[in-house]
Every structure is written in C-alpha cells, then in structure tokens.
Amino acid sequence: MKPLVGVIMGSQSDWPTLKKTCDILEELAIPYEKLVVSAHRTPDFMFEYAEKAIDRGLNIIIAGAGGAAHLPGMVAAKTILPVIGVPVKSRTLNGLDSLLSIVQMPGGVPVATTAIGEAGATNAGLLAAQILAISDKSLAERLNNRRQKLTNNVLESSELVDE
C-alpha cells in the first residue's frame, strides 16, 4: 500500500519518541513511511522530500525534532500538506526548546504542534488518523472503537481505593 502519512524525524535519536506515532498508525492500519530527514544535516533532501510529498501520494506529514527543531516548519514552508510537529524531549532543556522552535510559526505557514514527547507523538498519530477519517468511514469506526475502549478503561477503574 502506498503510504498516506510520512513520519519524519531529525535524527535516529528521535526514534524512541516517534515510534509512538508509528505504533498508532500500525494499530489503525494506516499506511505510512518513516525516515530520518534532518533540517540541518540533510537540508537539500528535506526540501526534496517536502516538494515531492504530494505527487508521491502522501496526505499528511508528521515531523518530529528536538532542540533547534526546524524540521516541521521548514517542511511546512515547502508543501501545502498538513504538517504535524512533534517536539522531542531534548537532553538539555527537556523539550521546551523543541516546543518553542516548532510552535511559533509566522502567520501563513501553519504547523499543528503537539505536546512534548511521547504523549505528543501518540497524539500526532491520532490527529493524522482523525484527519484521514473524514473521508474514510472504516477508519472512523476504528477510531470510535478506540475512544470507547479508553472511556471504558477509565470507567472500569474509576473507584479510588485507599492503600
């Protein structure tokens, strides 16, 4: 199946975080690709990837990066596909640097930015799925089932027990 979602990350070291995104896409049977594309180390490849994304059939790009996290914004500058940015938790500043690098885009070039780290990576996968579900009824059903399970899990264990 041709990938609908491109999951890209600035470094191999981002993989433990972006794996959470890929886990969601796998669970919901959404075809995707994953690769390292670095804004600083492979800038020409980054632009080529963004420029060719639509013609290659991608619908959404999820870009994760940490520190001076320019990847999501620079990719968004080169495509009109929706770009979801995931701030990776950095070693020195805990991801606040990543968040601020990704979220403050100038008006006109949007990046939908998630929370820092694994929760954000999970939600990036779910957000992509929700966008695709607008025109895919079977995916919408899988998403509704997933939500219902989350609700049931909380309801089933909602009683607080003192130790």
Ligand code: RP5
């Ligand atoms: C960013 O620099 C990457 O997204 C990564 O989060 C961070 C550190 O990269 P490495 O030095 O671990 O390759 O470009």
